[in-house]
Every structure is written in C-alpha cells, then in structure tokens.
Amino acid sequence: MERITILVADDHTIVRQGLRALLAAESELEVIGEVGDGRVAVEAVKELHPEVVIMDIALPGLNGIDAARQIASLSDPPRVIMLSMYTDLEHVVHSLRAGASGYVRKEDADVELVAAVRTGRPESPFLSPSFDRRLIEEHLRKAEARVGQREEYEPLTPREREVLQLVAEGRPNKQIAAMLEIAVRTVEAHRASIMRKLNLTSQAGLVRYAVRKGIVPPDE
Amino acid sequence: MPSAAAVHGPSAIADVARAFHELVQKASLIRELESSSRRLAALSARVTQAQEEDRARIARELHDGLGQALTAVKMDLSAAGRQLGPEATATRRRVVDARKLIDESLEELRRLVFDLRPPALDTLGLAAALEAYGREWQERTGVTVTVEAERFEPRLPFEVETALYRICQEALANAAKHAQASRATIRVAREEDRVGVVVEDDGVGFDVAASTESENGPVGVGLLSMERRAADLGGVFHIESAPGRGTTVRVSVPLHREGQ
Numbered sequence: 001m002e003r004i005t006i007l008v009a010d011d012h013t014i015v016r017q018g019l020r021a022l023l024a025a026e027s028e029l030e031v032i033g034e035v036g037d038g039r040v041a042v043e044a045v046k047e048l049h050p051e052v053v054i055m056d057i058a059l060p061g062l063n064g065i066d067a068a069r070q071i072a073s074l075s076d077p078p079r080v081i082m083l084s085m086y087t088d089l090e091h092v093v094h095s096l097r098a099g100a101s102g103y104v105r106k107e108d109a110d111v112e113l114v115a116a117v118r119t120g121r122p123e124s125p126f127l128s129p130s131f132d133r134r135l136i137e138e139h140l141r142k143a144e145a146r147v148g149q150r151e152e153y154e155p156l157t158p159r160e161r162e163v164l165q166l167v168a169e170g171r172p173n174k175q176i177a178a179m180l181e182i183a184v185r186t187v188e189a190h191r192a193s194i195m196r197k198l199n200l201t202s203q204a205g206l207v208r209y210a211v212r213k214g215i216v217p218p219d220e
Numbered sequence: 221m222p223s224a225a226a227v228h229g230p231s232a233i234a235d236v237a238r239a240f241h242e243l244v245q246k247a248s249l250i251r252e253l254e255s256s257s258r259r260l261a262a263l264s265a266r267v268t269q270a271q272e273e274d275r276a277r278i279a280r281e282l283h284d285g286l287g288q289a290l291t292a293v294k295m296d297l298s299a300a301g302r303q304l305g306p307e308a309t310a311t312r313r314r315v316v317d318a319r320k321l322i323d324e325s326l327e328e329l330r331r332l333v334f335d336l337r338p339p340a341l342d343t344l345g346l347a348a349a350l351e352a353y354g355r356e357w358q359e360r361t362g363v364t365v366t367v368e369a370e371r372f373e374p375r376l377p378f379e380v381e382t383a384l385y386r387i388c389q390e391a392l393a394n395a396a397k398h399a400q401a402s403r404a405t406i407r408v409a410r411e412e413d414r415v416g417v418v419v420e421d422d423g424v425g426f427d428v429a430a431s432t433e434s435e436n437g438p439v440g441v442g443l444l445s446m447e448r449r450a451a452d453l454g455g456v457f458h459i460e461s462a463p464g465r466g467t468t469v470r471v472s473v474p475l476h477r478e479g480q
Binding site (some may be wrong): 012014015017018019021022025053057058063064085086088089090091094106109110111157182186187189197219 | 236283284286288289290291292294295296297298299302321326334338339340343344348349351352355373387410411413476
C-alpha cells in the first residue's frame with residue numbers, strides 16, 4: 001500500500017496524542033510533523049512537503065482556515081483536512097472555500113479521520129456524515145455567486161470605485177468631494193483606503209490599476 | 221416720605237442675592253450631574269467591556285480545556301474498544317454508551333460556548349456570526365429571519381463587531397419575546413465611513429415613548445442596553461415602532477473613532 005505522509009496542526013497536546021495513537025494503527029499513514037500554531041503550520045508544509053495536513057481551526061498565530069488558504073496558494077499544495085470542534089455551517093463553508101479537502105468533527109475523528117485522510121479531495125470534499133451535504137453545497141454555491149457579482153473591481157467598495165474613477169480621471173480631491181457631495185476629508189480617507197487595499201504607493205500606480213480594470217480608458 | 225427703593229431696597233437686594241446664589245448652586249449642580257453622568261457612562265462602558273472579555277475567556281476555556289479533553293478521551297476510548305476481544309460484549313457495550321455520553325456532553329458544551337460568544341465571531345467575523353445566529357434563532361423561535369451582512373475587509377475592530385452582534389441579538393430577542401413577529405431582517409452595510417445596522421420585524425410593535433419612560437419595563441431595559449452599546453462606540457441608536465406597525469432598530473457607528 002502507498003504511504004501517506006501527514007502533518008498535524010493542533011495546539012492541544014492531549015488531542016495530538018490521541019491522533020498519533022489513532023493514525024499509528026494504520027500502517028500506511030505516517031505522521032512526519034506536529035505543530036501547534038497556524039503560521040508555523042504553513043512554514044512546516046513548505047519544509048516537510050506532507051501529502052495531507054490535519055488542521056484544527058482555533059489555532060494561535062493564524063487560524064486554521066486562513067492557514068488552509070495560504071497552504072492552498074502554494075505550488076503543489078497538500079490536501080488539508082479540517083478537524084474541528086466547530087460544527088456550524090459557516091465554519092464548514094469557509095473552510096471548503098479556503099481550499100480544504102474535507103471537514104471532520106473532532107469528536108468523530110476516531111471513526112472518520114482515517115477515511116478522510118485517504119479519500120478527501122477539494123472537488124469532492126470528505127464531510128462528516130453528521131453534516132448536511134446538500135445544505136453545505138447550496139451555501140457554497142451562494143457564496144460563489146456573491147463573489148462573482150462584484151468580482152470585477154474587488155476588493156473595493158462601490159464608493160471607493162467611484163472615487164477611484166474620479167481620481168484616475170485626474171480630478172482634484174476638492175472637485176471629487178463636490179461631485180459626490182462628501183467632505184474633502186472623506187475623499188482623502190477613501191483614497192488612502194484604496195491605496196492600502198491595492199497595495200499602491202503612488203498616483204501613477206493607481207491610474208495604471210484603473211486602466212487595467214477598464215475603469216478609465218487608457219488614453220486619459 | 222421714603223422712596224420705594226429705600227423701603228424695598230435692602231430686601232430686594234437680598235432677593236437678588238438669594239436668587240443669584242440659587243442660580244450659582246443650580247449651575248454647579250448641573251455641572252456635577254453632567255460630570256457624574258459622564259463618569260457613569262464611562263463606567264458602564266468599562267463594565268460592558270469587562271463582561272465581554274469574561275464571556276470570551278470562559279468560552280475559550282470551555283472549548284480549549286473541557287472540549288479538547290472530552291474529544292481526546294473519546295479517541296482513547298475507541299482505541300481501548302478496538303483492543304477488546306470478541307467475547308467482551310458487555311464491556312464493548314459500556315464503551316459505546318460512554319462514547320454516546322461524551323457526544324451529548326460536547327453538544328451541551330457547544331451550546332454553552334455559542335451562547336457565551338459564538339466562535340464564528342472570532343474566526344470568521346461579524347457577517348458569518350450573524351448568519352450562524354440567525355439560523356440558530358430561526359430554528360429555536362420559528363420566526364423566519366433574513367441576514368444580509370456585508371463582509372468587511374479588513375475586519376471591523378473587536379469591540380465594534382461584538383457590540384453590533386449583541387445589538388442584533390437583543391433586537392431579535394425583543395422580536396421573539398414581545399413582538400409575535402413572523403419575519404425579521406438583519407442588514408449590515410457600510411455607509412461612507414460608518415457602518416449601519418438595521419433590524420426589522422413585522423410584529424405587533426409598541427409605543428416607543430411609553431416604553432423608554434419605564435426603565436423597568438421588559439422592552440425598556442433591552443432598548444437602554446442597545447442604546448448604551450451604540451453610544452459606547454460613538455454611534456447613534458434609533459428605534460421606530462408603533463402598535464401594529466412592526467419595529468425597526470437602526471444603529472450607525474463610525475468605522476474610525478476620533479483620536480484613535
């Protein structure tokens with residue numbers, strides 16, 4: 001049988017002990033690392049290249065969902081199986097959207113975790129049977145649709161996009177404030193927020209972004 | 221013949237002096253009142269914050285301590301159960317019963333944690349926490365609730381998320397307890413550099429003025445606590461209701477506070 005290498009990310013020693021005992025009973029599963037911090041988990045993945053990460057959500061440093069998202073963005077990422085006490089729909093849906101391949105309730109680990117480690121895939125995630133798969137898939141679709149609607153200019157708010165367009169058109173703050181009937185200070189705040197969100201440092205960068213997104217035509 | 225001024229003079233001056241004295245006393249009383257009400261407001265904000273920190277701490281300890289220990293015990297129990305021989309049917313049954321008991325305890329613990337402070341409020345943010353709460357509330361009360369909450373990136377500060385969550389919770393509690401509503405809606409949206417929250421229900425409504433006058437009334441205390449929470453963040457609280465017309469709670473708080 002082919003071996004599967006595993007990294008365990010859980011900050012509770014007693015749980016890690018239990019998991020070690022549980023996984024040791026399966027000869028083809030090999031735990032190659034244990035960490036108790038989300039940020040460390042991401043680093044450990046880069047270093048150890050496990051095939052599967054068993055990930056708690058309530059982790060210090062970086063929560064398990066954000067860690068899963070970072071791991072999913074690596075090249076050739078491992079599968080991430082969430083193992084959490086949280087059983088609400090929101091945590092399950094957010095985890096799967098972050099790229100997790102499965103979600104197992106912590107108290108079901110003894111009967112389900114091994115199966116999840118063997119079979120979970122992002123395109124067809126492993127879910128504890130106690131979860132309502134249909135409901136989860138419906139919420140996943142809704143969340144996707146929500147993103148789709150405003151994907152074009154993400155991550156700016158509608159007002160920030162308005163301000164961005166006027167700034168990219170070369171209008172001074174005072175004129176923008178008058179056009180939008182808001183305070184000059186508010187325009188400045190919007191500009192600062194846009195620059196921060198888009199990670200820009202100059203007016204030129206802002207114009208380039210607006211052109212690239214088709215918010216203003218290239219010649220202006 | 222003595223003039224009127226001469227006759228009334230001393231007593232008139234005394235009257236003026238007395239009136240002036242009273243005025244000065246009143247002014248200083250008002251100043252004292254204003255200052256003590258400011259101190260009270262600051263104290264109430266501090267008490268609310270301490271209470272929220274306590275709830276968060278207890279929820280965390282329940283989840284991290286008891287919750288993790290219980291799940292670990294369950295894993296151990298399963299491992300022990302697997303080592304039992306085929307003849308140990310009675311023991312195996314006891315293991316099964318014990319595992320079931322652990323599941324029930326964990327379910328109870330989960331409810332406690334959710335009531336104290338829902339985990340989603342810390343890991344996922346206000347919108348997800350309100351959606352989770354809305355679903356739980358709908359199941360519990362049978363009142364249909366719609367949650368339309370914008371996601372804030374970056375997240376709103378801890379105290380803003382907490383206060384807005386509690387305000388929605390209180391407004392829904394009122395809708396379930398007093399309003400006999402059949403539908404409720406929660407909306408959270410960014411409005412310029414503020415965040416606005418609206419909680420509406422289609423219930424029986426009530427006389428706002430009469431209710432706010434009696435602080436001991438069932439609705440009165442809830443209204444006060446929502447108003448207080450909004451004020452602690454430098455925000456405004458507004459409620460519209462009339463008998464037979466449903467209730468709308470509106471809250472608006474600044475995203476960035478002056479001097480912070």
